[in-house]
Amino acid sequence: WRMRLSELLTLAGAALLCIGVASGQQPAGSVPSTVTREAFDSMLGGRNMSGCEGGAFYTYDAFLAAANSSVFRGFGTTGDDATRRRELAAFFGQTSFVTTGYCYVKAVNRASAPYYGRGPIQLTTYVRNLHSVSVYNRSEDNYRQAGRALGLDLLRNPDLVSTDPVVAFKTAIWFWTTAPAPSTSCHAVMTGGWTPSAQDREAGLLPGYGMTTYILNGGTECNQTSAAAQDRVNNYYKKYCDILQVGYGDNTFCQNDELAQP
Template sequence: MMRNVFALLAFAGAALLAAAGGASAQQGVGSIITAQMFESMLSHRGDNPCQGAFYTYDAFIKAANDFPDFGNTGDDETRRRELAAFFGQTSHETNGGWADAPGGPFAWGYCWVTERNNPPTDPTYYGRGPIQLTHQYNYELAGQVLQLDLVRNPDLVSSNPEVAFKTAIWFWMTPQNAKPSCHDVMINNWAPSDDDRSLGRLPGYGMATNIINGGLECGKGQPSDGDTNRVGYYQRYSQMLGVGVGDNLSCENMTPYGQ
């Protein structure tokens, strides 16, 4: 009888540990972007001719764990909105969709791993990974933070999915010269100055677009193709994550930095 009691206690203890481990696994970003959600959001990434099978859920979660504030700051609504914004922007950067694509034009994020323009922006430090990391200075700065020599080995970003996600999250979390970080914008931790307001730079998703590619896509007085595509992805993911999109979706009236 005593042996049975000990066996029951051991079983109960194991069950509690398993439950605790399961709960722990669902903390942070993984509690919102579950494996099932990741697959639903990016369901065509491995379809022919896409390269996106490279992008795995495990690689995303491991990379996110190195940036504890990413998708993990503020209330549940703020966290969901930031993650919808991150995937909206990176899906545009890796976009493989077209107007009448199966599932719609915004179901084809994370199709490409490397820059599709021909010739590339830079013959060595061309766009790679979810954010399409470009230019030597970005490879150098990201490498310093990640403790990787991305200047000598930029192909790590296109051959190691965890590194690829880490460079994207690094860019998202890091202010760029005069620009705030996309993270601070999307968690409402950035307040525009009077000069910013006079230049149309206001909090919201459009400001993230301005930070990432404002020189080509923003301040045109009407939505550019890139701006429109970024918004379309963001709206799709916001709906899937059950969160409102907020204000200032477009950057059409935001003056780009450096102008």
């Protein structure tokens, strides 16, 4: 009947954890401790604009359910506090840009039906290549691969991405954290998991938010003087870094993709 000291300490730790959860406290370094409900609502204010479908769809609870999935270990939890905050600011910055502040769930241009853009990352048939502009793939590769990773048949039911908010966020996080060869991932370039080659360095492709723009858009918006590049950086990423109280880091813009051709 006697308990060992180690057993008592285990029980005490569990009790303290329960108290913390009950009081709304989150473990340090977790996604909800970095992006609180208040921060989420502040960043994604575009959801509430008139005519936006994202208001009732993109919820904080759906985001957390997706972010806490075991499929995405390391998302928003890798590195020190500043690294974690910058990655999440970058994720929301890029997804906000393509959805106009989380206003849109479905792409306005649906020319690639039925696999047009859906969800926070606007998942489409595009396939990424680190050293070339993204191109369409006849096999609807992103829907196929995302569905395989998530255990869903997104080829037969692509509308899951625009009708189930948890699935929508999962496809966005999958796209963010996945690196099809020979590319790297947005997650890696924001968390120190990518080392640029000599060719990358010569082209000015370096770790930071600018590199995520290059990965996601093939470098067509790397010119710092373009309105799109300024929008991605100033109206979204830097704004979200301010909300999450973290510095912007280096290399917020990428250079012209012509320099990075193989």
